[in-house]
Amino acid sequence: MFLAFPAFGKYSTPLLFLSVQGLIFAFLLLRRYLKDKNLSDAFLFGILIFACYGQTCYTVGFLGWYDTYQNTKINYALFSVGIVIAPLIYLYIKSITTSKFRLKSRDFFHFLPLILFALYRGSIYVLDAMQPGFHDVQNGALKLSLDEPYVQPLMTAFGFAQMLLYLAFTLQLFYHYRRKINAFFSNTYKLELNWIRNFLLVYTFLFLYDVVQTIISSFFVELGYTQQWWLVFFSGIAITYVGIKGFFTDTTKLKKLNFSFSPNKISVPELQNHPKKEISEDTIQQIKRLMESEKPYLDPELNLIDLAKRANMSRSQLSETINLGFNKNFNDFVNLYRIDAFKKMIEAEKHEQLSLLGIAFECGFNSKATFNRVFKKLTHTSPTEFLRTTV
Template sequence: MFLGLILLFTCYNQICYTVGFMGWYNEFRNTKINYFLYNIAIVLGPLIFLYVKSITTSNFKFKKNYWWHFSLAIVFVLYRIIIFTYDALQPGFNETQNGILKISVDEAIVQPIVGFIELPFMLLYLAFTLQLFYNYRKRITQYFSNTYKLELNWILSFLILFTLLFLYNTIQTIVGSFVMDLNYEQRWWLNLLAALVTLYVGIKGYFTDTTKLKKLSFSFSPNLEAIPEQNQQQSKTKSVSSSDLNTVKSLMENDKAYLNPDLNLSDLAKQANMSRAQLSEIINSGFNKNFNDFVNMYRVKAFKNMLAENKHKQLSLLGIAEECGFNSKATFNRVFKKLTSYSPTEYLKTHTK
């Protein structure tokens, strides 16, 4: 729904230039279309934020308090209706394009103010959205062993494109206001870029399956503070018993739970007869790792063992990785580099005969 609204309002925002190039303003000198144009940032910012929130939140539901995000846009629409109604009641309104309030109040006062507000407003929402996305990416490493299909690289591309569009518009506004006057045709390039972004986002968004993300359940918050920063001395906390540590180690070393490419925190917790919160605390505090690094540590170790057994002479490196529980080449290469400082090919050349 939110993606559809983003596309709808982005397309609607192109009306001014579209009808202008069609000769609308020359043909219909008394058109009232200017009353129904709007400053896109005041509605696009909240829509982008809520779209990403709906994708990265399991069982997302639109709450009543979310309407506050659109309070500025709603006020703006009501204000435009009021000035249109007032101007429409004035004599001679049908023979002119803009009425008295549109010229003396809207264009002279309100538009400059809203234009000034747009920049920090959109910047704030983009910052909130990027933070929301970053927190999601960080959080899934606490629940899933293979995160490639859940990383939402499409959303990152989506945010980058709209950020670039916003920056282009900001630069154009600054140049047009303080450096040189930009004519109608010079400002048209922004609309061309917006049209291309809209086409890409519409097509890519439509064909991207996000239904699997609705099944994600983040019903508790892992203790991220239990994981020390790199280069800090690692120590086990007193809250984790040795028996719990041994239970988890046994599942990984003896039962080889890591061979399941879809292994997640819930699955391993069930096997260990623990709650997800309890298992997360054991892994974070007892092993000083997040769930993703913990499981992939065993997969990398298994991969190394298979290379030592010359399995690479029978299988490709990706084939061996899949045998060890990885489910994508991108995840395997990234994880292996992170944990060993070598790429799989480099490791093969330097550590095997």
Template sequence: MFLFPYFNIHSTPLLVLVIQALVLVGLLLKRYAEKKNASDAILAILLLIVSYTQICYTVGFMGWYDTFRNTKINYFLIPAGTAIAPLIYFYVKSVTKSNFKFLKQHWWHFAIPLSIVVYRLTIYTYDALQPGFNETQNGILKIELDEPFVLPILSIVGFSVMLLYLAFTIQLYVNYRQKIKQYFSNIFKLELNWIRNFLIVFTILFLYSSIQDFIGSVLVDLGYDERWWLNLCMAICAIYIGLKGYFTDTTKLNKLDFSFSPERISIPEASKDSKKEVENTAIQAIEALMQHEKPYLNPDLNLSELAKQANLTRGQLSEIINTGFQMNFNDFVNSYRVNAFKGMLKEGKHKQLSLLGIAYECGFNSKATFNRVFKKLTNFSPTQYLQSLAG
């Protein structure tokens, strides 16, 4: 038995990582106090809960529980997944929803973890009133009620809650990625690949934890050392999430409302032929605007700006593009940019500028977006297309 504090290969890495995670929690809370970004507060609380579970394991590996045998830590090892799951959901929602605010009704998402905290405090209070409690680690309710009956139930509840919230959050993110294509012409800076990585990290941790719990409860008893690897992974992931969350701008949509529904152009009572004629006129007007005014050359062009130029509402313009051109807004605008790029190549512009330089002149704002869009719309890379012209 080693006396606390015992620094070893298990405790030292966790200690260093946990301290760094807590520093990031402090930085996020400081920025929240200054700028009031909900995403900073939610991520800080998420990291704090993850760090709390790591602290419990860290001091264990440092010999605390061996040195102080009557520590009541088992009462306060709350199943963290029931709180982490809704925090993951609200963090992604706070980043992908413009002007997000945490409302009173959102507290219902935390009913389970809050109930667990109240339950644990209740059995702790009861056990603390029993004689001899100070000389033992666990009291009568912890031994006879919590461990044999409640903990197995909480394990199932925690698994179910995390699975459901991860599914909801992934759906939320996928819907966001589809939505921005209906509003923005350049989406590279708004794709939020950081959020994709954030969800991948927690999905992997969830799978790892679930497999470990299954093995530990069904196949073979896993000791403290065997469970160390999961805690190390969680600590490393906490640092990654904290750093990326702090240094990534997650406020891009704060002052922008791109919530709208496609709507038909209002047409008085008329025949189908008349309606078709009006729709064709609207399509031709949009084509003329794109060809003569060339709004697509503006890399920041979005649905609102183009709708103003076309004297339409956002919903009307979206409906025309979706039904008349069979495209979303992003593909519609970028198709003009690709055609402009092709025209410049035929004019020999590549002899004066790089392909990327030409792409920027045509309204693209990133190399990754340009290459991906060009390949999607032409089935050629820009270089292959240029070679085909030369051939």
């Protein structure tokens, strides 16, 4: 009997490998949190550890645990880990995008569904354990008559609704934050923002896949364990990806950013119920003269506060002038001057002394990835292609 477990095969082995990888990075994050006290590491540790818990429950099943130990009580400990991962996703992104983020007592209410469900499951386990013959079966009377037919379907529906809401709120938080960065900083934090975007896309994909699979299994064709294996496998890949990228992507620089105002959106005049605010030509020319004479765009750390001080304007006034007077956000406005400076240096044959990246750094860019992305966006060609057509 004991030789039946563990049974390594094409279903169990990949899940076991991915779960172990996730656990390794989960504890690396925990170790770093204990050292640096960075709350985002603690939240990501929580995401990974609960995801690995759900993954492990499926993995031991494919390893033959349930067939070998048919009176195991593990079903009392199984639950939809989404009820805890959903708020952890929100708090993780919030801790990254909020300057001086602190965990408040009200934040613990996010985990109230998990606490209540744990108390409920513990209660029915105790009551079932008091019944004769409990130790000879896998599920007790209440587990079979109450939990599986009624509570579990309700918790599944609740979990989907909760994950949908938290993902919606988190995506809104991220896109609002990204818009503020583009309006405030001249060199955006592309690597870190891409990580947050990809992280949210991964969990959005898993959520949608789970919803579709549940609908098919509930209303059309009941899916077997091997057919449901693909969701578990994709979840394992997600755990490994999130663990590796989350550990090695430095997001601490994002949480240090501070925004003291909300930038205005560029409005579309024909959609407005009131006339578009006019920016005086003198103000526009003032900004142009400043950019051309003092060349503040050469500073890679230039932000809206710095430029506002140089222009003797408030931050909101400068933001409004750039948005409405130049029809650009702050990021594109400054980078357009950097691109023009780069083109002039190429025309002056500076590329014979410096590499293209060296010239980009001279013009105020702070990374190769940012330079290439911005150049392609604003000129619709690559720096190499531009050099080839110019020389």
